[in-house]
Amino acid sequence: MSNQKQQKPTLTGQRFKTRKRDEKERFDPTQFQESIVQGLNQSGSDLEAVAKFLDATGGKLDYRRYAETLFDILVAGGMLAPGGTLSDDMTRTEFCLFTAQEDLETMQAYAQVFNKLIRRYKYLEKGFEEEIKKLLLFLKGFTESERNKLAMLTGILLANGNISASILNSLYNENLVKEGVSAAFAVNLFKSWINEKDINVIAGSLRKVGMDNRLMELFPANKRSCEHFSKYFTDAGLKELSDFARNQESIGARKELQKEVQEQMSRGDPQKEVRGHPEVVHRRPRCQGEERVPRADEEIRRVAEKCRGR
Numbered sequence: 001m002s003n004q005k006q007q008k009p010t011l012t013g014q015r016f017k018t019r020k021r022d023e024k025e026r027f028d029p030t031q032f033q034e035s036i037v038q039g040l041n042q043s044g045s046d047l048e049a050v051a052k053f054l055d056a057t058g059g060k061l062d063y064r065r066y067a068e069t070l071f072d073i074l075v076a077g078g079m080l081a082p083g084g085t086l087s088d089d090m091t092r093t094e095f096c097l098f099t100a101q102e103d104l105e106t107m108q109a110y111a112q113v114f115n116k117l118i119r120r121y122k123y124l125e126k127g128f129e130e131e132i133k134k135l136l137l138f139l140k141g142f143t144e145s146e147r148n149k150l151a152m153l154t155g156i157l158l159a160n161g162n163i164s165a166s167i168l169n170s171l172y173n174e175n176l177v178k179e180g181v182s183a184a185f186a187v188n189l190f191k192s193w194i195n196e197k198d199i200n201v202i203a204g205s206l207r208k209v210g211m212d213n214r215l216m217e218l219f220p221a222n223k224r225s226c227e228h229f230s231k232y233f234t235d236a237g238l239k240e241l242s243d244f245a246r247n248q249e250s251i252g253a254r255k256e257l258q259k260e261v262q263e264q265m266s267r268g269d270p271q272k273e274v275r276g277h278p279e280v281v282h283r284r285p286r287c288q289g290e291e292r293v294p295r296a297d298e299e300i301r302r303v304a305e306k307c308r309g310r
Contacts, residue, residue: 029079030090036073037093044095047109051116058121067127068134073166074113075135075150084141090138092236096152098146104192107152115162129163136170155192158205166209173218183218185237199240213243 039057039126043049055142058088072080077099078092086092100106132154139147157163171182193202196213206212216224226249 027065029066029069032061032069033073033079035061037078037091040073040093040095047101047113050095051113054113054117055120058117063121064123067124068131070124071131072126075131076146080138084135084138097149098142100149102145104150104152104195107192108156109151109166111153111156111160111162114157115145115160118162125162129167132157132163132167133170136185137166137173137176139176139185140179146179147185148188150186152192155189155194156196158189158193159196164209165205165211168206168209168214169212174215177218178220183232186215186218187233187238190233190238190241191236194240201246203244213248215241215248288310 036057039053040050043053069079072078073093073096075097076084076086077094077096078086078090081087097107097110100110114128118128135150136154139150142150154163154167158165158167171177171186173182176182176185190202203212206215216226217230219228226246229245233242233245235238
């Protein structure tokens with residue numbers, strides 16, 4: 001027997017087989033897209049079948065990881081490149097929102113598909129809202145018909161509470177506003193929203209996210225007036241929205257007037273000087289048809305009396 005101690009084996013150079021659950025799956029949206037497209041092609045234009053397919057497939061495919069790809073396919077037929085174009089070398093389906101009929105009933109049916117999908121897989125809510133924001137920024141890359149369908153769908157989704165009115169932020173993109181895309185899109189969006197909900201409910205949704213006073217920003221700076229807004233949307237058949245914007249403008253002007261009068265009175269300026277002060281005149285309501293001076297004078301008197309009573 002040898003007196004030398006037996007050397008223990010070292011770990012140098014040894015390889016261990018990684019367990020499958022520890023392996024990180026490679027991000028492969030192409031394979032995911034092929035699976036979804038195949039299922040949609042089999043379902044065809046039957047939206048009930050589409051909804052059932054999406055419900056069942058969520059247990060097999062990773063919707064959480066490929067949410068953007070999933071929504072791109074359902075809306076545009078395939079993955080969208082920056083700007084809103086479809087890649088020519090990618091698998092796509094002809095059964096999607098953009099290839100559907102351009103009418104409110106069809107868009108309502110598509111809204112139900114999205115509604116069922118998100119109710120089944122709640123974790124998709126945030127990703128879906130981000131998708132809508134992205135699509136609105138891509139509007140210039142879509143055809144007029146595609147924009148119309150997306151606008152109608154968005155209005156219905158807003159009415160159903162599937163997305164927040166904060167998505168309207170995307171419409172204030174400078175390029176979209178400058179080329180008139182935002183205002184035109186807003187017409188179809190609000191038509192479908194008002195078709196589903198009362199204007200007071202819509203006003204509440206806008207107010208909740210601070211959008212109630214920003215509607216004028218749908219137009220370029222040189223057209224950003226109450227008169228232009230009112231004519232544009234009234235001519236488009238949205239008098240309710242015009243009246244709402246007019247009211248918001250008036251409320252905003254009165255708040256500014258109150259603030260200015262209080263500052264003037266706190267300095268001890270006589271009421272006549274307050275009424276004629278350029279800042280006060282400038283902040284009076286600007287919408288056509290309003291009784292500007294009487295209302296402004298009444299507001300001045302009311303605030304003045306309040307200041308004196310302190």
